[in-house]
Amino acid sequence: MKITDIKVIVCSPGRNFVTVKIMTDQGLYGVGDATLNGREKAVVAYLEEHVIPCLIGRDASRIEEIWNYLYRGAYWRRGPVTMCAIAGIDTALWDIKAKAANMPLYQLLGGASREHVLAYTHAQGTDIAECVDAVGARLGEGFKAVRCQTGIPGLRDVYGTGKYSVTTNAAQDAMPREESWSTPKYLSYVPGLFDRVRAEFGEDVHLLHDTHHRLTPIEAARLGKDLEPYRLFWLEDSVAAEHQEGFRLIRQHTTTPLAVGEVFNTIWDARLLIEEQLIDYIRMTVVHAGGVSAMRRVMDFAAVYNVRTGCHGAMDMSPICLGANLHLDLWAPNFGIQEYSGYLPEIEEVFPHAWSLSEGMLHPGDAIGHGVDIDEKLAKKYPYQRAYLPVNRLEDGTPWHW
Template sequence: MKIQTAEVVVCSPGRNFVTLVLTTDDGLVGVGDATVNGRELAVASYLRDHVAPLLIGRDAHAIEDTWQYLYRGVYWRRGPITMAAIAAVDTALWDLKGQAAGLPLYQLLGGRSRTGIRAYGHAQGQSVGALVDSVHALQEQGFTAVRVQVSTPGLGPGYGVPEQAQIGLYEPARSGAAPAEELWDAGPYLRNMPKVFDSLRSAFGPELSILHDVHHRLTPIQAARLGKSLEEYDPFWLEDLTPAENQQAFRLIRQHTTVPLATGEIFNTVFDYLTLFSEQLIDYARSAVTHAGGITGLKRILELASIHQIKSAIHGPTDISPIGLGAALHLDAAIHNFGIQEFMQHVDSTYDVFDVGYTFEHGQFQPGERPGHGVRFDIEAAKRFPYRQAYLPVSRLLDGTVHDW
């Protein structure tokens, strides 16, 4: 089974997506996701101009060899653009292999390790009352785990809270020549969050799993203070407390709190996690199939995590296409150290282009039984949704200093 064509499609049915479409000489079509939010055209060019020509005529079954060829052979390794491009190829090849075998992808990964894949949804509000309403709405959809984000008084909507909130949906990208800018001040945030968690536990009791994302905004000692202040409310986890590139920073956080910690959604390879894993400084690894070298790359990361009793929590925002989510669900079903799956819900127009085989009910996913990863891409439908320039926001401190968003 040889690769005959490799086409790169950029479209925007709700969000910008970069999709690789591989066709074999026996007529099978496999697809992979290469979306890098706000830098979509960079990875599209990388794929179209540098990777696609290398794929023509290659054995579509040779997944490991192709992965190493694109990783080691290029010399300039790692980074989000390179690893997203490799991920798209890898995911499309696994899709093709599953179709050729007539089996869903999870069967090729060793079969099921569980009967369902628990997911968490996104709740948000500009006030605690609005946040409570958002959580209630997600519970009605079957979620038993919810990520909660709320505005800090005096700072505007803030991370994870849009100005016009749709329950269960959050569209952070902004069309146009420049990103939106958000204000950040750690002081009022740190004073406010214990009050928020106290209100949530009062409203929902101890059974609801409550997650919170700080999005890299605290220093290590501020992160330690937050974890310590929230322990009594039993968070499921605190996510991205501080920029995790400084892996040693998590030693300080661990010294001061027993709240479970999650990080890694911007990580691309296993090397980003070595200290975090070996010293058990986190509890959940957050990389995505789309950004960590595909099924092959992420499976390596999670296998190393399992040795250190660290669980998976694969990144699932709306700037990862249903292809990336669909592939992740098959990995979720197969690995032993599954923790939870993020589920940020796409808008309806996304499903005009992506036909999914997975299902969600009662707070859990099923990956589906279609051969391959089960997500199909409609190239003709994609033409109705041309690329639109869009960026994630930028964060600034009150004095104007650019901060981590």
């Protein structure tokens, strides 16, 4: 089964997405997500100028060989642009492979380990009271796990809260939006959020929180200890992801479960964290990790060390990525939880999908392949629009981790 053509489709039905579509001489095609939020065109150029010319005429069934050809053959390995490009190709090839086998992807991986996939969603507010109300609304929708984020008094546009919780568009903002940050204000305010949420909703709901890489290890250790009475499902991205050794200090001081990995690109980024059991959940995701092939390796490696999975699932990855994640989630014996932030109606129309959500549980569906497609005609109605993720600063103006 030869690859005859590969297209890169860029559209913006509320968010920018980069989709790879691979066609074969047997009439089968597959699609993969290659979106890198805020740097989408860099991946497009990498694919069109450097990857696609090397793949026409190759055997689409040789997924492992193609993955290593693209990874090892580039010499300049890793990095978000390279790995998103590889992910788009790899995911599309797995889609074709499963279609050729006439089965859903999770069956090709080895079959389901569970009946459905536990999901968590987001609840946010500009202050504690507003966030508590949002948690109640999410629980009313059937979710059993909720990530809670609150604004901080005196700070503007804190991550994960307010109307600017998604990527800004160049038509609205000529430059990336800037947010403000104060670690002392944050550390003194956030424990009060979880005190209120537990008092309001009890112990049965799973609560999660994202620090978004903003603390030092000792600050993260202090926060983890302060949050212990509220028994979080996890504390996410507590320190800058590059600082793997910093988790040793955090681990020494708190029993709050730790999660990290959404900005990781390869298994090497997570090796130390997993081997030393410094985290409880690895949050890598198909599009950023290098595809289904790479994500399966990460999951298997993590299982050896009792680390569970928690794939990143924000709206800046297309429904194709979520679909691929869900097939892996259903299969992985060490699955933990799947992030689900939801999608705008326009996005779901452009990307018809077999996956479903019911009572806080997701399932990839039983369509052959990974069960997600792209409506190319509809996608053309939503042309690419340059957009940026925000930039963060301390109150004195120092650039800080967003």
